[in-house]
Amino acid sequence: MAGTPPSSRDPSPQPRRPASSAGRPKRGGLLLGRYELGRLLGHGTFAKVYHARHADTGEAVAIKVLDKEKALRNGLVPHIKREIAILRRVRHPNIVRLYEVMATKSKIYFVMEYVRGGELFARVAKGRLKEDIARRYFQQLISAVGFCHARGVFHRDLKPENLLVDESGDLKVSDFGLSAVADQFHTDGLLHTFCGTPSYVAPEVLARRGYDGAKADIWSCGVILFVLMAGYLPFHDQNLMAMYRKIYRGEFRCPRWFSRDLTSLLNRVLDTNPETRITVAQIMESRWFLKGFRPVRFYVEDDQVHSLADDENEVPDQGPSQPPQPPPPQQEDDGDDSGWESDSSVASCPATLSSEERRRPLGSLTRPVSLNAFDIISFSRGFNLSGLFEERGKEVRFVSAQPMQTIVTKLEEIAKVKSFAVRRKDWRVSLEGTRESEKGPLTIAAEVFELTPSLVVVEVKMKVGDREEYEDFCERELKPGMQNLVHHTASIPDILSDTE
Incomplete structure (x- = not known):
């Protein structure tokens, strides 16, 4: 589907085909004159995700390719535009980066951060994780989710398949295709769209009577934590309706290897009453969560996200490791759908400084x-x-x-x-x-x-x-x-x- 993340797991390996055979625009052998397209990483109903490399910088990226005709025919253009706006709003070290968006008459291209470690799901599928590792992933997940909520963004499809792990072992939240923003709330202050994956969805979402996006995300985080620590789902049942009943009633049992602090935290996160369910701030104050926790500190400058070390006192030189440079800034989309019919590529995340300015010595x-x-x-x-x-x-x-x-x-x-x-x-x-x-x-x-x-x-x-x-x-x-x-x-x- 349109929200398929640029995962590094390859569910359907295929030999590399020439770009022209798939009808992809190219100029001088490059996708839109800038990217060398590589292997297929994954695909959904409306999108395919490829590994690619920026021709000038050599930076590896993931490019999600959407068929514009299918998107228009299925009314997905507003969703695509919202996803772009959301990804520009939630720049965080534990969220997959969107570098730029390009469009031709037939295709839409999301150029995104390439996360080499693959899906967290693949790691859990091999068995439960050690507590310290699961705790670190959960800490990073909560940091990213809390950041999104503070900016009025609610993911609504959190699950291990949408959590990637980079080569440093850090978690990255991906796939904001089903996300909502605060201005989508109804007059009752709630969201009403039923979405998400049944095993991870909150009971109030299943009830279809309106729900708080932040509370629903917290429930999903609790299910994820249980899966990381147990190796299986807390409410799993082969019969879908039986599983729904378990979710409604909050019927789950923590394994004997769960510590008292972890069990206490999960009981508060997987509270079927959203009014009394624990908040992100309260999670970050819990004893189990705080063990070994190092708050995420970072800053955004020149449209780039920089992690902040404790002893850092000045802006680090970005050097050659910075993301691929977008093309010169062009007129941004003004909300008119006609912009999707342009022949030229468009950059939705243009750099604010040239590469020459970025290389200038600090303090000059x-x-x-x-x-x-x-x-x-x-x-x-x-x-x-x-x-x-x-x-x-x-x-x-x-x-x-x-x-x-x-x-x-x-x-x-x-x-x-x-x-x-x-x-x-x-x-x-x-x-x-x-x-x-x-x-x-x-x-x-x-x-x-x-x-x-x-x-x-x-x-x-x-x-x-x-x-x-x-x-x-x-x-x-x-x-x-x-x-x-x-x-x-x-x-x-x-x-x-x-x-x-």
Whole structure:
């Protein structure tokens, strides 16, 4: 089906065929002039997944190829567009990356991260896992799922077949084809689409009376944990209706080798009442979960996800290991289905910096970005049109006549007071908290823009984390600390104020 993940398991090995024999567009022997297409990794009703390699960088990728005619005929285009939007929203070390999306008259191509280790299902099929290994996978799963929920994304088809393991043994959540976002909720605040795999689906989903997407995902995580530790399903029955009855009633028994802490956690996760079922935050506070747990710390810069080591103090050089470079940015889809009929390829995840800029030595500062007339208008309350182009959290902006180095240094001083990790690249500063919450550590981005040769605009906004914690930081630390740098006679209104 359209949501088939780019798995490295090959359920139907076939000899490699020339690209032209399958009707795939090529230019100079390459798929769309960039990718060398390899073996078939897997296929579904509407898609095939191939191993491929970027011709310039040599980076291995997985390419999901969808037949556009079938997608249009079966009304899948809205689902495909939603999946693209979701994958761009949930960039996390434990979620399979979407690099770019391309389309021709007949095909749609998802270029995704290639995960070499295969499906977690293949490992469980050989028998139950050791507790420490199962715990590590579960910790990474919960970190990724909690991240998705904090961004209003609900997977709805979590199972070992949709969890991949890379060569480092880290888990990657894949296949967001059945995912929902918060704006799909009905007026009752619930989802009503029946989807998922019966063995892993929550009882309230089976009841078809509406369900909370986050609570349903947590139930699926509990079933996955049971399978990892037991080697079999908690509610399995050859008779489908009998299995449904077991799920409704929560009838399962933990094996004798389960510890007391694990049994207690599973009883709270596999609670048939979604109102009393444990939350992600509570799972992350449980004794069994916390053993050996290392919170996932990362940051997103230049559209890339970077893991964050405990002793890391600056942005690492990406070097040759970065994902394949997308083509030059083109006009993004505006929601009109006619865009699917274009002959040219389109990139939905364009890089924000060129490869030459990315290789520039750290600390080599360039001239700040200049604001044009449209940017200046957008700073005025009531004329902020930027929301038409990208989602923005609560922002603080102000104008200053101070040297840019003074502004950046002051931001770094304020960050250290709150024990934030500081990352700097040119005139951009990232402040990263260490306190974990359901929404992850607070991360704040600050950037300096040139307004005139003597004036600059400083923009500070929350990227990730808890909104209340961010607002508290702005009121108690940021605004008092930066007050002396504000150019009070500036003509732009609402200086040092939260934009609406």
